Amino acid sequence: MQSYTIGQAARLLGVSPDTARRWADAGRVATHRDENGRRLIAGRDLAVLAVETGQSGGGDDEPSYTTARNAFPGIVTAVKLGDVAAQVEIQAGPHRLVSLLTREAVEELGLEVGMRATARVKSTNVHIDRV
Numbered sequence: 001m002q003s004y005t006i007g008q009a010a011r012l013l014g015v016s017p018d019t020a021r022r023w024a025d026a027g028r029v030a031t032h033r034d035e036n037g038r039r040l041i042a043g044r045d046l047a048v049l050a051v052e053t054g055q056s057g058g059g060d061d062e063p064s065y066t067t068a069r070n071a072f073p074g075i076v077t078a079v080k081l082g083d084v085a086a087q088v089e090i091q092a093g094p095h096r097l098v099s100l101l102t103r104e105a106v107e108e109l110g111l112e113v114g115m116r117a118t119a120r121v122k123s124t125n126v127h128i129d130r131v
Helices: 006-013 017-025 043-056 103-109
Strands: 003-005 039-042 070-081 085-092 095-102 116-122 125-130
Touching: 003 006, 003 043, 006 017, 006 039, 006 043, 039 043, 070 095, 070 103, 085 103, 085 116, 095 103, 095 116, 095 125, 103 125
Parallel strands: none
Antiparallel strands: 003 039, 070 085, 070 116, 085 095, 116 125
């Protein structure tokens, strides 16, 4: 049976390690110790907790993890809204990234000039994560 450390469980659940630790301390999920004394959560127990938190929306406000590996943290320098589409520019160090996305996505993320954001690039798509 696969077991996960508190940190691994936190990443899988989309919460901070402190939150996962508090949940374990409160008995929300059972833990056991490995030969090195690290607290582990059995995979089946973690799966049950993942379903519970997914149904209740019990995650932290931290960004979710993604398969888009090319991340460019920066600052939003321009937001151009159309009726349906939008254009967002991010300056990430020497890199200027432009993403075309829906107006709805920009509004849901609350993207505005001057806020921190991360552009994630996978293939030819740029995903924007609010930081």
